[in-house]
Amino acid sequence: MSSRRSRQSSASVSRISDDQIIELVSKLRQLLPEIRNRRSDKVSASKVLQETCNYIRSLHREVDDLSERLSRLLATIDADSAEAAIIRSLIM
Amino acid sequence: MWTPCGMARMRPHSSLKQEFLKEWIKGLQRCSFPKKSILERKKAIKLSADIAMASARNGTTCWSRALISSAARDGSDNNHLVKQILGPESDRPAMENKAPAREASVCKKILKRSCRIRRRGRRKCGAAAAAPSSIAKHLVKKRRQILRSLIPGGEFMNEICLIEETLDYITSLRVQVDVMRSLATASVRGTE
DSSP states (O other): OOHHHHHHHHHHHHHHSOHHHHHHHHHHHHHOHHHHTOOOSOOOHHHHHHHHHHHHHHHHHHHHHHHHHHHHHGGGOOOSHHHHHHHHHHHO | OOOOOSOTTOOOHHHHHHHHHHHHHHHHHHSOOTTSOHHHHHHHHHHHHHHHHHHTTTTOSHHHHHHHHHHHSTTSTTHHHHHHHHOSGGGOOOOOSHHHHHHHHHHHHHHHHHHHHHHHHHHHHGGGOOHHHHHHHHHHHHHHHHHHHHSTTGGGOOHHHHHHHHHHHHHHHHHHHHHHHHHHHHHHHHHO
8 A cells, every 4th residue: 555545545534524533543443453463553544444344244253153153052051040140150 | 441531331341241241141031942943043142142232332322222223123034033132111221312313413513513624625735636535535435335334323323423333333242252252162161
């Protein structure tokens, strides 16, 4: 990604909004695993948005996979209070 | 970890986990489990997890309200299952749109202010608004549209709300994934 393009797209973000948006975008960057590992401070708005969308999609996929796994695993466990209490104590 | 940056709804991570787990177990108990197929059970688990994630926010965020109201909407898929999970009317989390009106008017003010700034900036740039910057803006706009489609209720949010809601949504999704993963690994250990 050329530095000129990234400068311009980040300029368009800060021109459109207050410092508040810059602060929020930086918080977003902290949440994203891929961007957080990069040393560079110059990440364009477009890149942040792209990584955000990818991250959300991967989280959705993970929830879907886990639901499927749990559905198979919980085959023998009823959702009644005794078993649920045991599982609760396993997690806390 | 989280600084209370003026948003009262920010809560420490562990209490959000417990809130989610409590709501999720409540919802699961309301579904009648044993007779269903794996696919049906998966749908019930996922649906109750999503509703629990939204309920844990207790109506304080747009996305959580949008998630629950679109799931409970008459004519939506799995409507009966959703009603089961949500339980009796008295138990249902806040879905009313009193808060969004306030947020929307604040957002509109900020948007008007920023539109004025944008127009001023554009006048200064004039001929400098060449192809590269408009391509970049177009790209950002396209990515924003995609983000809107991923966040529940995103179509109704403006830019600032969208980013705030995204932060909260991602946090809640991570809690959901953490708790579900812990349960999955605990269950495996329990059955070995």
